[in-house]
Amino acid sequence: MPMQEISETTALVTGASRGFGRAIATALSQAGAHVVGIARDRVRLEDLRTQLGDTFTPVVADATDPTIAGQLIDAYHPRTLVLNAGASPLLRPLHHHTWQTFSRNWEVDVKHVFYWTREALLLPLDPGSVVITLSSGAALRGSPVSGGYAGAKATVKFITAYAAAESKREALDIRFVSVLPKLTPATDLGAAGVAAYAKREGVDVATFLAGSGPALTAEEVGKNIVDLAIDSGHNEDAYLLTPGGLIPA
DSSP states (O other): OOGGGGTTOEEEEESTTSHHHHHHHHHHHHTTOEEEEEESOHHHHHHHHHHHGGGEEEEEOOTTOHHHHHHHHHHHOOSEEEEOOOOOOOOOOGGGOOHHHHTHHIIIIIHHHHHHHHHHHHTTOOTTOEEEEEOOTHHHHOOTTSTTHHHHHHHHHHHHHHHHHHHHHTTOOOEEEEEEEOOOTTSHHHHHHHHHHHHHHTSOHHHHHHTTOSOOOHHHHHHHHHHHHHOTTOOOSEEEEETTEEEEO
8 A cells, every 4th residue: 555545544543642552643643644543541632632733533432342442433434443552561470460450451452452353344444444453572472570461462463363364254455463562661561561570680670671672662663553554565464563673473
């Protein structure tokens, strides 16, 4: 899909008020899309609306609500759907979790990806549309300090691959792609994860980061999501995202 095809189309981003979601919404807006941003934080959404102007429509809603997913897919019929919403896990080792804290990311990250992906297939979205889900590098290697987070993100990756297969079976021509960002201090969630792993290894944050190589920035995430949205040459169902770019996962 050439660059100009994203201009004057609609992109819908969940979890758009902060972190990667905010960077993705900004990058899509700058690429010419009209962005509908969903989050529960009205103040942060309005701040982003001030920043992006008429190219951004804020929607205060819970992305895990299946009714909201159906209503907004029907109302906006996005050409680009980015499923980024997620919960911040309790950063403790396994035996310090309850089932409720361990399963938190299943109840938010996985549930919302399931609902929105289902709606994208059922409508269905127009041929040439793309659905991009935010998984995590933890889906490949685990995350022993964050309960069920890694398993939830692995399931996000699986759901996306299943949806891609269904799109092909039904000749819908909708791309489904999951993106697995490397751990980075660029977001509140990532910074907390970095601090937890540094503590686990008995080093300070600066030392931990120095041993991890270059850190991925939120702006790089936004740029790479736009690249996926406008380039159908990315034919894999999943990509690890590092400062060096997208790597098939």
